[in-house]
Amino acid sequence: MAACCAGLLRGSGLAGPLYPGPYRHDMVAVLGETTGSLALQRLRDKMRRDAEGYQILRERPRIRLSTLDVAGLRGLPDGTFGREYMRFLEDNRVSPDTRMPAKFVDDEELAYVIQRYREVHDLMHTLLGMPTNMLGEVVVKWFEAVQTGLPMCALGAAFGPIRLKARKLQVLTTELIPWAVQSGLRANCILNIYYERRWEQTVESLREEIGILPPPSIRL
Template sequence: MWSGPWVPPRFAAGRVDVPLRGVRHGAAGLLYPGHIPTSPLQKALLAAGSAGMALYNPYRHDMVAVLGETTGLRALKVLRDQMRKDPEGAEILQKRPRISLSTLDLDKLRSLPEGSLGQEYLCFLDVNRVSPDTRAPTRFVDDEELAYVIQRYREIHDMLHTLLGMPTNILGEIVVKWFEAVQTGLPMCILGALFGPIRLSAQSLQVLVSELIPWAIQNGRRAPCVLNLYYERRWEQPLRALREELGITDPPTVHVRGLA
């Protein structure tokens, strides 16, 4: 019986969802709450340090977040422009929805039919013991709209796991990173896709290269920009119907959850 997503204690309290609007905060000229202005040299140093730590330990989500913010400016502008040109994406940019435990109506999602996006998303959180509140807030992006774009990307990451049917083990994360790399062009996704397999066993590496990477690349190219989906309005949509809408096919018939 579903009893709500597991929430790590250190993330369960004190979270405030900020819409990331373009209002300067304080004498330092901050663009949004939590913003840390940095020079190009500081960004380069942060990128180098975070890349080393992220490659050493892919589960250091804080380092992955810093790497994404300090290296992704060009890709974020492209994603922002794609969102502006799409009616659904443009509305997301304007309304700035957030995905967190404070914004999700868990009772409503719990009551949705089996197989719906909302129900499957909750099941993903439960089975994999993850919470949407573990996503780090944006700090080093010096543009408030682009800061929201990367925040949105982070907050739909678990939605992509749900859409692709991938668990949160190393192999599942690498598959999602290949999909995200094709979809977003973010350097951190490309690095994760290329260097993540270093820690895999020979069996998992063979499955990844021969079956899962080609599948992820094909689906990433075929699907429209996943940032243009207002997921909060699609909870009742059957997951299979959404996959068909996006052109996402079933993953290869391998037991990804049992591989590492």
């Protein structure tokens, strides 16, 4: 078993940092599970200490197409969290159903914590105003690394920029990373928000509530 886990870790460690977004989400998922035990425990403890987070742990909601009122969310006014989340999914041609289930976390509660983290990833894109291109994914990984302490987020944040061209790299290092880090440090734990109950809230007000700074006005 140890040899098997070591092999998974090596393989995912090679692929994960270079593909921090949906490009190799299978390898990123394995990396997150095989390196993130302590971080997952800390996140679980944060959820247990927070009333809303603890409710999420107890009820274990899932973000899937089968649990979403897609038509209802599409019908919400522009600027609401639910409408902008639908717009993000449609514009970027992504689906919450692509998030892999936890396979290498034995503890049932910790397995849910990492599952929840994966399923709110696209919600972070929506709140941070980041697309799913390489630049946008790296920015989200910086925010998530600060927020979660998961090693795979830190690796994605550190190694993802390798693939960026000079102009985008400059924008990333001078504008976007400082903003993402500052937002990550000042924001409440992103796993303590019951997002399914916030669809009608505006993106702006939800950002303010969580502590996410408005995105820089930069063309991505």
